[in-house]
Amino acid sequence: MSLRSRPVRLSEEVNDRLFYTTDSIIDKFTLKRYQYELESLHNKGKMELDDFVALGEVYFHEKRYDQFLSIVEEGLRKHKDLYLLGNYIMGKMMIHDQNLYSLRSFNLYKEWFNNQYNPDNKPLSFQFSHDFWPFLGKKYRFAKELLGNITIGYDRICRIEVGPLVIAEAYDHFEQERCDFFNHAFEIFIERLLLETISSEEEEYFKDILGAANYKEIAEKASLAAAKKKYKMTEIPGIDRKLRKELLVIVTSEKGYTYASNPDLEIYESGDTPDEAMSEFYDFFRVDLENWINTPLDSLTPEAKSLKAKYMEYIES
Structure with missing residues (x-):
């Protein structure tokens, strides 16, 4: 036989x-x-x-x-x-959108949810490699393939996972900013290097993916940041009330990088100048705050409830 x-x-x-x-x-x-x-x-x-x-x-x-x-x-x-x-x-x-996987002319959320073939509104999950974004390969050299997992939930929370780096943000941010998920995640890694908030696990992962020499070069550039300033804000342009507690905004400027961020709220916005980065930060915070105010708590996942609670601290006692 x-x-x-x-x-x-x-x-x-x-x-x-x-x-x-x-x-x-x-x-x-x-x-x-x-x-x-x-x-x-x-x-x-x-x-x-x-x-x-x-x-x-x-x-x-x-x-x-x-x-x-x-x-x-x-x-x-x-x-x-x-x-x-x-x-x-x-x-x-x-x-x-032939500029691979951005949301410039496509409502991904509307296409997937409330669809007759997805009656239970299960989350959309997909995986991509950095090869899909050629500009990443031009800007940074990779020793190994960099993979990312993206999950979009019915609660409009987008979860991006690149190795140990996990980011949860409102899906609306990607629609409004017309940016792609993957580059956003990698830029947050760069921002964490600049702010010295990167974890040892994230450091080891990206050192392996980029190669020790490339990682060292990026880290050295981050350590030479020309300016790192912290601002504590109680008033935000476009919001007609004072915040109940101070909002920390960290502005980091270095040749080629300008960021305004708040790691606790996972807000990382960039601009050509510090003022532009701050303006982008304010816009993001204002829109996200409004979204959280209008989103019923019982419609959110535990992760989304936690993020909403952090925002609500700024307007509720």
Whole structure:
């Protein structure tokens, strides 16, 4: 009796080799073969869930976006699968904004939540590598792949995890600032170096990812900060009441970096000048405070309740 390994289905091969990108990572002949064989399955009515995922990836790679949307929508109607919905939304986000994974013209929250295929409003989670943001590779040299996990909850809290670095912020910040999650997380790492608030675990992780020499270079630049000033504010522009307790704002300036931050509230805003960074800080604090005031406590997760409580201390006794 001979043992034979299970033959790999075409969709498994496709899903292993392709992902939603517009880069040329596979030859055109192979891509056309995938397309022909998967379309043949579709015409025969033999498409399974993984086949819809695979054919969608083929169409996306060929930049045939209308066909990508059509085939994945068909798969969703048939299978009502949450994973397929995630692929669909990630693809739509990239179609809307080829500057990979920013939110300039795409409401990620609205697409995922209150969706007929996500009736329980389960959180959206996805993982990305720094390779998806070429400017990070130009600005910093990496010795190893840097991966990030992003989870967006129904309570509008966005949780970003890059190794031991964990950041929780209101999703609305990313919509308003039109920034991407991943670069934001890496800039917070730089900011923690500047403020000397980085943990030993975070230090070891980034030293491994960046390489000892690159990490040392970044750390030395941080230690040469030209200015680090702390301000205690009781009045914030745009808020028509005095704060009940002083709000700490740390402004750090160094060639190439200017930040206004409050580590306890996890606010890290940048600008070309200290005044601009302070203005960005005020805007973020004001908008977030208003959001927390208007958000019912019973709709929040424990993590979100903790963050709201910190904000409420500034306006409640």
